[in-house]
Amino acid sequence: xxxxxxxxxxxxxxxxxxxxxxxxxxxxxxxxxxxxxxxxxxxxxxxxxxxxxxxxxxxxxxxxxxxxxxxxxxxxxxxxxxxxxxxxxxxxxxxxxxxxxxxxxxxxxxxxxxxxxxxxxxxxxxxxxxxxxxxxxxxxxxxxxxxxxxxxxxxxxxxxxxxxxxxxxxxxxxxxxxxxxxxxxxxxxxxxxxxxxxxxxxxxxxxxxxxxxxxxxxxxxxxxxxxxxxxxxxxxxxxxxxxxxxxxxxxxxxxxxxxxxxxxxxxxxxxxxxxxxxxxxxxxxxxxxxxxxxxxxxxxxxxxxxxxxxxxxxxxxxxxxxxxxxxxxxxxxxxxxxxxxxxxxxxxxxxxxxxxxx
Numbered sequence: 001x002x003x004x005x006x007x008x009x010x011x012x013x014x015x016x017x018x019x020x021x022x023x024x025x026x027x028x029x030x031x032x033x034x035x036x037x038x039x040x041x042x043x044x045x046x047x048x049x050x051x052x053x054x055x056x057x058x059x060x061x062x063x064x065x066x067x068x069x070x071x072x073x074x075x076x077x078x079x080x081x082x083x084x085x086x087x088x089x090x091x092x093x094x095x096x097x098x099x100x101x102x103x104x105x106x107x108x109x110x111x112x113x114x115x116x117x118x119x120x121x122x123x124x125x126x127x128x129x130x131x132x133x134x135x136x137x138x139x140x141x142x143x144x145x146x147x148x149x150x151x152x153x154x155x156x157x158x159x160x161x162x163x164x165x166x167x168x169x170x171x172x173x174x175x176x177x178x179x180x181x182x183x184x185x186x187x188x189x190x191x192x193x194x195x196x197x198x199x200x201x202x203x204x205x206x207x208x209x210x211x212x213x214x215x216x217x218x219x220x221x222x223x224x225x226x227x228x229x230x231x232x233x234x235x236x237x238x239x240x241x242x243x244x245x246x247x248x249x250x251x252x253x254x255x256x257x258x259x260x261x262x263x264x265x266x267x268x269x270x271x272x273x274x275x276x277x278x279x280x281x282x283x284x285x286x287x288x289x290x291x292x293x294x295x296x297x298x299x300x301x302x303x304x305x306x307x308x309x310x311x312x313x314x315x316x317x318x319x320x321x322x323x324x325x326x327x328x329x330x331x332x333x334x335x336x337x338x339x340x341x342x343x344x345x346x347x348x349x350x351x352x353x354x355x356x357x358x
Contacts, residue, residue, distance in 0.1 A: 031300035040085045043223035047209035061290040063197025064173040088131035095141040101148035135175035139185045153195040199319035244293040254288040275327035280320035
């Protein structure tokens with residue numbers, strides 16, 4: 001990610017939220033860890049810088065990711081590599097039409113006590129009890145099974161029968177989807193799509209990157225990865241992300257950007273009314289702010305700018321807006337709509353005399 005200059009002054013009354021020296025050290029530590037993680041991931045994954053950035057931003061924001069791309073673009077390898085360098089447990093579920101909810105969450109199993117002969121039900125954990133869960137081709141399983149992830153993604157626990165079981169912390173769902181093969185698939189309902197912080201588009205590599213891939217993956221090269229962070233360290237850094245100060249005008253910009261996606265909103269542009277049938281909800285604004293906070297401190301900054309919000313706008317909004325038939329006919333994609341919105345929504349900035357103390 002390129003460093004962006006601050007586009008605003010200090011938030012009034014910042015004294016109450018002033019970054020402490022301990023928090024400043026933690027932020028610098030996160031920026032250092034981020035650089036180390038990028039270096040380790042680069043040993044295995046060639047290119048895909050934007051994808052890696054968005055994945056790590058979501059991770060430090062406690063968000064889940066939906067990776068959309070054709071087969072063979074190293075989506076699974078990327079997720080497993082991140083789990084290895086973060087020293088986190090990792091499990092993969094291949095979603096298929098015959099997969100049942102209990103195959104994900106686990107189930108109660110009748111057990112015999114060999115000494116007493118007493119029978120009792122014991123809960124056998126499913127693969128969802130892990131730190132990083134890869135839901136491979138999530139749209140290939142029916143809605144009943146897809147819904148098994150909803151509670152886990154939102155509440156970080158699983159309910160089986162009358163019992164509730166906490167999931168390990170940190171917990172991330174990283175799902176993949178093939179955008180070109182839709183036969184025999186079950187599109188994710190809007191409620192589940194909204195649980196994903198980012199919809200990340202995994203594109204083809206460049207010619208130079210593809211040449212490097214051919215050379216590196218067809219020989220005996222086996223890179224050795226060094227651990228970058230532990231689970232407790234990630235949890236601590238996630239708390240740091242929440243404490244990054246945000247100026248009032250940045251909150252206003254995120255709010256205005258989200259509200260501008262709604263065709264029935266007062267003041268909606270003709271472009272939005274023509275090309276969108278449904279806009280983003282408040283959760284989009286929350287993720288815009290959280291993603292902007294994470295992006296800022298991953299670059300070593302102690303404050304958030306509107307450029308940070310713009311940077312995460314596409315992966316946050318891409319799956320939260322619904323285009324019309326007219327948009328499809330005119331070749332207008334959700335990405336086109338988002339870029340139009342970014343250029344249309346104005347930034348209301350009031351310059352302050354003071355600057356953030358670093």
